[in-house]
Amino acid sequence: MYSASDLRKNLRIKLEGDPYIVTEFNFVKPGKGQALYRCKLKNMITGNQFERTFRSVDVFEPADLQEKKMQYLYEEGGQYHFMDNASYEQIALSADQVGDAAHFLIDNLEVEILLFEDKPLGISLPNFVDLTVTRADPWAKGDSVSGNSKPVILQTGYQIQVPPFVEEGEKIRVDTRTGEYLTRVKG
Amino acid sequence: MTEHPGTGTVGRFKKNFSDCGMDPHPSETWKLAGKRDILRIRGELLHSIRLFFRERHYLEVETPVLIPAPAPEPHIDAVACGDRYLQTSPELCMKRLLAAGYPRLFQVCRCFREAERGSRHLPEFTMLEWYAVERDYLFLMDECEALLRFLSGTLYGKEEFAYQGRSIRLSPPWERLSVEDAFRMYGGLSVREALAEDCFDEVLVSRIEPNLGTERPTFLYDYPAELASLARTKEADPRLAERFELYLGGIELANAFSELIDPREQALRFEEAQQQQIASGKRPYPWPGRFIEALSAMPPSAGIALGVDRLVMLLTNQASVDDVVAFPPETL
Numbered sequence: 392m393y394s395a396s397d398l399r400k401n402l403r404i405k406l407e408g409d410p411y412i413v414t415e416f417n418f419v420k421p422g423k424g425q426a427l428y429r430c431k432l433k434n435m436i437t438g439n440q441f442e443r444t445f446r447s448v449d450v451f452e453p454a455d456l457q458e459k460k461m462q463y464l465y466e467e468g469g470q471y472h473f474m475d476n477a478s479y480e481q482i483a484l485s486a487d488q489v490g491d492a493a494h495f496l497i498d499n500l501e502v503e504i505l506l507f508e509d510k511p512l513g514i515s516l517p518n519f520v521d522l523t524v525t526r527a528d529p530w531a532k533g534d535s536v537s538g539n540s541k542p543v544i545l546q547t548g549y550q551i552q553v554p555p556f557v558e559e560g561e562k563i564r565v566d567t568r569t570g571e572y573l574t575r576v577k578g
Numbered sequence: 579m580t581e582h583p584g585t586g587t588v589g590r591f592k593k594n595f596s597d598c599g600m601d602p603h604p605s606e607t608w609k610l611a612g613k614r615d616i617l618r619i620r621g622e623l624l625h626s627i628r629l630f631f632r633e634r635h636y637l638e639v640e641t642p643v644l645i646p647a648p649a650p651e652p653h654i655d656a657v658a659c660g661d662r663y664l665q666t667s668p669e670l671c672m673k674r675l676l677a678a679g680y681p682r683l684f685q686v687c688r689c690f691r692e693a694e695r696g697s698r699h700l701p702e703f704t705m706l707e708w709y710a711v712e713r714d715y716l717f718l719m720d721e722c723e724a725l726l727r728f729l730s731g732t733l734y735g736k737e738e739f740a741y742q743g744r745s746i747r748l749s750p751p752w753e754r755l756s757v758e759d760a761f762r763m764y765g766g767l768s769v770r771e772a773l774a775e776d777c778f779d780e781v782l783v784s785r786i787e788p789n790l791g792t793e794r795p796t797f798l799y800d801y802p803a804e805l806a807s808l809a810r811t812k813e814a815d816p817r818l819a820e821r822f823e824l825y826l827g828g829i830e831l832a833n834a835f836s837e838l839i840d841p842r843e844q845a846l847r848f849e850e851a852q853q854q855q856i857a858s859g860k861r862p863y864p865w866p867g868r869f870i871e872a873l874s875a876m877p878p879s880a881g882i883a884l885g886v887d888r889l890v891m892l893l894t895n896q897a898s899v900d901d902v903v904a905f906p907p908e909t910l
Contacts, residue, residue: 396693418696421787422823422833423805424779425653426693444780447693448858539612554608 393451395428401568403435403454410435410454410507435505435512438487458503458515463496471496473504473514488513494549495520495567516567521576522546527559606909616902619733620890624686626732627706627886630725636682636708641671643688647866650851651807655692656863657701663863664690667883669808670869672709673837677876684708686886697898698829701907704886713880714836715820719797722824722832722882723750726795733893741827741895744792753796760786760798769802778805790825797822807847809835810878824884826892834882841873 393404402413415431428445435454461473461482470483471493482504486493492502492514503515526544540552545565553572557563564573628638648656648663649670656663668685675683689705710717727737727748737748761769765781772778790796799822803811806819820836838844848870852862890902900906 418694418699419783420653420694420696420699421779421782422830423651423653423807424782427779427783429784444784539608 393453395426395445395447395449398428398430398445403456404432404451405454406432406451409437410456410512412454412513414440435507436510455507456512457506459506460501461504463498463500463502465498466493466496473502482511484511484514491570492516492567494545494547494570495522495565496547497522518566518568519564519573520567521562521564522549524553524557524559524561524563527553527557530555530558609909610904613901613904616890616894616896617904619894620902622733623729623890623893624886626729627686627725630728631684631708634682634721636684636710637680639672639675639680639683639685640687641665641668641675641685643690645671647864647869649808649866649869650848650855650863652851652854652858655860657690657692666691667705668707669881669883670866672707672881673876673879674869674872676709676711676879677872677874681711682709695907697900698888698891700887700899700903703899706884706886706889707881709837709879709881711877711879714878715799715822715834715880718834718880718882719752719754719799719822719824722795722797722834722884723748723752726826729889729893739893739895741892742897744827746791746826746892747794749794752794753791755790755796755798756800757798757802758800760790764789773802773804778802787825787830788828791827791829795831796825798825799823806835807851808838808844810838829888829892830885831888831892832882832884834880837876837879837881839873839876839878841870844873845870 393402398413398416400413400416404411404413411432412435413430414433417429418426419429420426426447428447429442430445431440431442433440459475461475464472464474464481466472469486471486471489472481472483474481484504488511489496490513495516497520500520501517505512505515522545524543525546528541539554541555542550543553543557543559544550551565551570551572553563557575562576564576565571566573631638643665644659644662645665646662648666651666654666656666665687667689668687672683672685684707686704686706688702690702692701694701708721730737730739730748739746739748758769761767761772761781764786765772767781769778772781790798800812800818801809801821803817803819806821809819809821812818812820822834823830824832824834838847848866855862887899887902890896891899894902896902
């Protein structure tokens with residue numbers, strides 16, 4: 392069981408029999424008032440979204456989901472194709488089901504496909520993915536006016552803020568949970 | 579950072595970044611460096627706050643962070659530390675000083691509250707509290723206006739600032755909205771109905787707060803007496819307490835009272851708060867007996883607590899409290 396203080400973005404809970412994912416989360420507490428946990432929840436089957444506010448006494452069941460390791464193959468016409476390396480079984484997920492994970496999908500990446508009663512619902516990425524910088528402005532050394540970060544484009548088309556010394560063609564490690572730059576990677 | 583097994587003495591003592599593919603600046607250091615402008619403004623604000631209160635003849639004091647008996651409040655939990663607690667606010671010690679004859683006091687200090695973490699909450703945060711004897715909450719509204727105008731003027735040379743796409747004007751008069759009017763106007767129900775239906779906090783947070791302080795600051799004032807355990811009730815209507823909250827850009831910045839100085843009434847309210855703590859499965863704190871005793875000598879006073887981190891958020895146009903402290907707790 393989860394309690395309200397376990398709520399956070401991307402937590403999956405069961406409500407009225409359906410699996411839900413927390414898409415937005417904020418802890419709020421009016422002055423002298425009680426702690427409230429405001430969530431935007433998305434039904435993982437229907438995609439329906441709604442807002443709900445929980446109190447610290449509320450408890451939830453975890454969503455009953457299975458995960459299967461699969462490899463990312465390719466995207467075509469808004470469908471993302473994955474393959475089970477053991478059985479060679481292939482499945483496709485919609486752009487909606489893949490969501491923000493599309494920013495980090497590179498060929499042959501191993502991901503977890505989420506299943507609810509054998510139907511694919513979404514994917515879980517490894518926490519860290521290494522991606523190539525395909526577009527970046529050059530670093531003007533000693534240029535302190537340009538600030539502490541600059542935007543670059545990665546091989547998936549994802550735009551990300553990085554320290555100014557990151558150059559085009561380099562590989563960087565990205566934390567897929569936050570979508571933020573972590574470090575430069577050699578090679 | 580993970581330890582790399584040493585390859586000889588050099589490997590153990592000298593980190594060779596090109597070998598392990600790491601940046602010379604790990605990401606936390608890089609982010610910390612990126613906060614320098616905000617931390618500079620934060621430092622200047624602390625200095626300006628002190629200037630403001632010194633000019634108004636307030637004495638800056640320090641009171642203990644480690645205390646035996648925090649004020650019992652149903653929804654504020656103190657962090658236990660040995661056989662004492664970290665303060666949730668310096669309120670009780672500040673009032674003991676007022677009772678001892680100190681007329682005007684302020685303090686900037688660290689406060690701690692269990693399990694409070696969100697985009698506007700840190701479990702350890704900086705509080706500004708100030709107190710004045712022979713004054714009431716209306717006086718503190720005026721002082722809030724003067725303080726914010728002074729700080730904005732010192733920083734930016736004008737009485738206006740941008741927050742998250744909106745422009746907030748600080749020139750008076752600021753909006754003064756009673757809690758009752760706010761509930762009827764934005765919530766579609768009365769305060770009594772909200773309390774009876776047990777949805778006061780939910781309505782306040784989701785329907786009312788986003789509308790407060792959007793163009794100019796808003797004082798939300800006159801709370802139901804049961805929601806202000808340390809405030810004086812109104813003579814004209816004892817169901818209401820002389821309490822206000824100050825909002826800017828939908829963010830609650832400060833909480834103020836005309837202080838309750840009746841020791842018997844205060845003891846009753848603390849007992850009720852302790853009963854509520856027990857009912858929700860919490861262990862009540864030791865009884866703050868010395869504070870209750872001191873109240874009998876305390877002159878009529880007004881007091882206010884203002885969240886400094888949120889003040890910095892507002893004046894530097896940052897969306898999260900994480901952006902205005904050097905070290906959010908998860909980065910330690």
